[in-house]
Amino acid sequence: MGTRAGGSSCPHVVALKESRGLDTFRIILSNFVYCRSPRARRLKAQSCICHDCATTADRLHCCLDCVYFGCYGNQHIQEHAKSHRHHLALDLSYGVLLCGTCGDYVYDEDVNKVIHEEKYRATQGTHANGTVAWQPSSNELNLLQHNPKRRKITHNSTIGLRGLINLGNTCFMNCIVQALMHTPFLRDFFLSDKHECLMMQSQNHCLVCEMSRLFQEFYSGCRSPHVPFKLLHLVWTHARHLAGYEQQDAHEFFIAALDVLHRHCKGDTDYSNHHNPHHCNCIIDQVFTGGLQSDVTCQACLGVSTTVDPFWDISLDLGTSIAQADSQDILTAGFLTAGASAITNGISYTSTSLTDCLKRFTRPEHLGSSAKIKCSHCHSYQESTKQLTMKKLPVVACFHLKRFEHSTKFRRKISTFVSFPVELDLTPFMAHRRNGLDTFSISPGEMCPTPASNENRYSLFAVVNHRGSIDSGHYTCFIRQHRDQWFRCEDDIITKATVADVVNSEGYLLFYHKQLVEYE
């Protein structure tokens, strides 16, 4: 009964390769299966119809000997092969070859290679960054053969949890490393070995490579604490302001680490060389970069000038709660800046919430008479209001609660309790939500008007805490594992925690990840 699924090439394909080669096959592939250009796509859209029954579905095939398209479901391609003695046809969904005479698809190495090449070429330059099937290298095959044992991760597995030895006031680094190690998107990136080092001369200076090694260490299953001396050394050489055994700010470290990682992703060791930070596709930018829209409204002509700036984190003031105050009233009264700073100077801070801090962050702010800005619409210097909103949400949102206050008069730590949710919806703080509406007067029921509204929802996965004073203290963190298990990391000690422990803690840095991530 001819060639079966498991068999190798069929005589008709061999004959085709010998007489005409696979050029025709490749041309059809690149035009009708894996389109390389918009023109090819248009052609495909117009001509891929069964010549007998005009269907566009039912597994269309294309004859390799003449211009004929036929469907498989209604036997049209099979009949064509028989009546015209045109043996071979190409499946237009996947590009595989059907031999009508042998009665099955043909697995031919050369044919499959052409399919693979064309598929890969089609995904270059389009947004569909196609998943090209993984082809293990000889080295990888070797590794797989020598390590036949497969591990399964159960829900009570501790893999991924590892303590970090404190190397002398390095808890500021350890807590950030823990947070980064448990960022789902970074974990997936590094554990699938996607980092390709571009730092030719100095590969052992690359912080991204070190991150890659750290992920290997964390997920190796080893239970003894890891000594991050190499990481510390790299941090000292690449971010000199953090060198030495002094206490440092975890937030400052976080930003410095992202900056170095971002630069090393592009193979850039030079400090001054910041080329085009806005259009970067490195893993750090893919995960952490969001866009902050700033609308400056001229009070004279009401013209709005808008700019969008990238951000890696959002620093939030801990003012008193504005829950009762109607933001519209404050705006018209025009004492916004005055109000905010007066509260800062106030004696005590009442407990507040992350949502309140975000409301304050995104409400219109009057810039005052001392800060007149030239309006781009009426070309005069006028008083204006400024409002910040989120234009593009990052995959991982990091909120920095400004607990350390440095003013000319005093330095102190604000230990106010700030409540934060395990699940957060950032829709109310998005740029498109305002457009003349009062963003915050939306009732909770209206918060989710469309079924697609969960696209702006976030889940908490790491919290960095600081205890002590502004001059000396200690950093610890909570990290989430397996969706809903929490652990507290204090350098080399890891203990189980509950969600209540986490949300009742004095948060300093809050890490949320997007629940729904769009595939580009």
Place this chain on the structure above:
Amino acid sequence: MADSERRIKDAQMRATINQKLVETGERERLKEVLRTKLIECGWRDQLKAHCKDVVKQKGLEHITVDELVAEITPKGRALVPDSVKKELLQRIRHFLAQQSNI
């Protein structure tokens, strides 16, 4: 009469939509999304295991692609999670809403 008219209209609409999806490249993107989602939810592994079972049972030399497809299709359809179907439908709706000239 009205029924057959509607059927013709439906077929025309389907053809137009299909053409748009192909032309814009959206079809390929959707396929890619679907592929990824099915891998993520374990569908692919489940179906692969099922395929292996069928091939083992019938013997490698005695099965054609057609037979294999016929054998696994019902299970393959049943195993697709509702959430994946919903998301894909959502995406297609969204795409169509953006097309002004359909």
